[in-house]
Amino acid sequence: MSQAIGQNILRRADRLFQIIQVLRRSSKPVTADAIAAELETSKRSIYRDIATLMGQRVPIRGEAGLGYVLEGGFDMPPLMLTSDEIEAAVLGAQWVAGRGDPALARRDLIAKIAATVPERLRPVVLEPAVAGPPVWGKERKTDALDMAQVRMWIHAGRKLALHYADEQGRETRRTIWPFLVGYRETTRLLVGWCEARDDFRTFRTDRVMSAEFLEERYPGRPAVLRARWTAKVEAERAAWVAAGKPAPHQ
Numbered sequence: 226m227s228q229a230i231g232q233n234i235l236r237r238a239d240r241l242f243q244i245i246q247v248l249r250r251s252s253k254p255v256t257a258d259a260i261a262a263e264l265e266t267s268k269r270s271i272y273r274d275i276a277t278l279m280g281q282r283v284p285i286r287g288e289a290g291l292g293y294v295l296e297g298g299f300d301m302p303p304l305m306l307t308s309d310e311i312e313a314a315v316l317g318a319q320w321v322a323g324r325g326d327p328a329l330a331r332r333d334l335i336a337k338i339a340a341t342v343p344e345r346l347r348p349v350v351l352e353p354a355v356a357g358p359p360v361w362g363k364e365r366k367t368d369a370l371d372m373a374q375v376r377m378w379i380h381a382g383r384k385l386a387l388h389y390a391d392e393q394g395r396e397t398r399r400t401i402w403p404f405l406v407g408y409r410e411t412t413r414l415l416v417g418w419c420e421a422r423d424d425f426r427t428f429r430t431d432r433v434m435s436a437e438f439l440e441e442r443y444p445g446r447p448a449v450l451r452a453r454w455t456a457k458v459e460a461e462r463a464a465w466v467a468a469g470k471p472a473p474h475q
Contacts, residue, residue, distance in 0.1 A: 244274055327372075
């Protein structure tokens with residue numbers, strides 16, 4: 226009996242946290258109906274939980290029938306995650322540990338998550354029910370690039386000079402404006418604006434023979450280049466589908 230009561234208390238505590246998260250991500254009033262549908266509970270429970278949160282001085286503004294808004298300035302302790310969110314983080318950390326570059330592949334993250342989450346959620350980290358497929362050493366491609374420094378250059382918006390060999394072994398030298406590193410199962414891709422081609426280009430990092438990290442900054446911000454590249458890729462995929470072809474990169 227006491228165990229069932231404890232579980233009900235934990236479930237309600239999780240729901241209170243989830244209500245705050247639902248309100249936090251919306252700039253418009255959210256109705257009790259919408260919250261109840263997302264959390265798969267009754268509208269009456271949402272009304273009761275909202276009243277509880279208000280009683281705990283959580284700055285929620287609104288009323289039944291109109292919707293609720295979480296006012297600005299409210300903060301919560303870091304890593305107040307649900308069980309599902311923790312498992313998603315653990316799965317992501319496992320994937321990166323097998324496929325990321327050495328700086329990202331360190332296994333400290335899972336240990337830090339386990340040390341930070343509440344005691345009741347620690348088994349979700351230490352005994353996860355999820356796992357990514359292993360990558361065997363002979364399948365993993367190595368990089369001549371220092372990928373940690375590449376990421377630093379992307380954040381700083383600085384140029385890279387690449388000595389690159391394509392699939393046929395043809396060598397070229399390119400100066401690029403890097404803005405994204407993509408991770409596949411056994412290879413990594415560096416995406417940037419190529420000054421020689423005056424267009425976006427993608428380079429496999431294991432085919433980079435050498436690189437010079439230039440101090441010169443490129444015009445604009447990496448986020449703007451990422452948005453332009455994403456829009457171009459989506460337009461190309463839509464054109465392929467409209468032409469009755471399978472979308473590229475599948």
